[in-house]
Amino acid sequence: MEITFNGKRALVTGAGKGIGRVIxxxxxxxxxxxxxxxxxxSDLDSLKAEYPQVEIVLCDLAxxxxxxxxxxxxxxxxxxxxxxxIAKCGSFLDTKCSDVxxxxxxxxxxxxxxxxxxxxxxxxxxVGGAIVNISSQASMAALADHVGYAATKGALDSATRVMACELGPKNIRVNAVNPTVITTDMSMAGWSDPARAAWMKERIPLGRFGDPIEVAQPVLFLLSDKASMINGTTIPIDGGFTAC
Ligand code: NDP
Structure with a gap:
């Protein structure tokens, strides 16, 4: 199955590093x-140096x-x-509402x-269109020390469904993907400790963390016409974590 986006223009946010850059x-x-x-x-400049055809935009979405x-x-x-x-993690009792x-x-x-x-x-x-929101397994299964982050991703899943409902009639599909731990700067801040990483990997049936390309590929599928009847879904990319 070949996916092509010839003639299509795409915007990717958070594209400087990690999953966004690979997408x-x-x-x-x-x-x-x-x-x-x-x-x-500097992240955008290095992307542009590698791929001169990319358009880069500096913008703080906050x-x-x-x-x-x-x-x-x-x-x-x-x-x-x-x-x-962004992820600001910590125990429930120590979590600051300003961080949330x-x-x-x-x-x-x-x-x-x-x-x-x-x-x-x-x-x-x-013209119609397609949107993919990058959510997290944290919206689907409780994970200690993630109360604020999990709440935002739960809200994102809900927003995804409402957007799909309102925008479907305009032929704009909206879906989300919910990855497990993927090896990026964000995740390594919390999962670089070997004991903690081993604890999590034991709970992922495939026994490992994911690579950014393993998120990018399903995202491209959801953006493509191959997914033309898929709308309003939240799809785990978690090696089976949320199935267990
Ligand atoms: P990274 O922290 O590696 O990269 C995030 C990118 O987003 C960076 O380029 C960062 O820029 C940019 N960004 C953050 N805040 C803003 C902002 N206010 N305005 C513009 N750009 C911003 O994260 P990941 O690649 O790991 O995560 C990507 C997505 O995947 C996120 O939605 C995350 O929640 C989700 N996810 C990640 C998982 C993981 O294990 N890695 C697991 C589940 C979900 P800068 O570096 O300059 O801050």
Whole structure:
């Protein structure tokens, strides 16, 4: 099964490193014209150096008003991947509501904000489109020390379903994927301790953490016409973690 995005323009947020960066690269390999948005210039510069065809945009999605203006100035998109997120983890009793609010702002509010701008232009052009939100297994199964992060990803799953419901009639599909631990900067902050990593791997039937490409490939499928009847789903990419 070959996936092609020739003639399609895609926006990927949080594209400087980790999963977002790999999604950008895989989309370009399939022919998409990609705009990579992130908040660290050096990450974007290194992406551009490797892949000169990528368009790069420096933008801090935490500033909703400013990012709304920046994204509105980027032109039209057919595909959107809401990947940018932050994780501030800690025990339930030590969790600060200010940290939860920061996560909610980027992991949920910014997703709604970015999607509104992109979807308005899809609707105006009458072309349809596809959106994938990068959620987490943390929305589906309790994980100690993740109370705020899990709550934001649960909210993102709910937002995904409502968006799918409202935007389906406009031929805009919205889905989410829910990865387990994937080896990136974000996850290694919490899972580099060998004992903690071993504890988690024992609970993943495939016995290992995932690689960013193992998220990127299902994301490309969901964005593609091969997934033309899939809308409003939240799909675990977790080696079986949530099945057990
Ligand atoms: P990384 O931290 O490795 O990369 C996240 C990217 O998002 C970075 O480029 C970061 O930029 C960017 N970003 C963060 N905040 C903002 C912002 N306010 N504005 C613009 N860009 C921003 O994360 P991962 O690749 O690991 O995670 C990607 C997605 O996958 C996230 O939604 C995460 O919740 C989800 N996920 C990850 C898992 C994992 O184990 N890695 C597991 C389950 C879900 P900068 O570096 O400059 O901050």
């Amino acid at each position: 950008v690269i895989e989309l370009m390999k399939c022919g998409a014209q990609v705009v990579a948005l992130s908040r660290t210039q 500033d909703l008003q400013e990012s709304n203006k920046i994204i509105a100035g980027l032109g039209d998109f057919d595909l959107l991947v809401n990947n940018a997120a 609010a920061d996560m909610m702002n980027i992991n949920v509010n910014a997703v709604i904000n970015v999607s509104q701008v992109v979807v308005k232009s899809m609707i105006r052009r009458g």
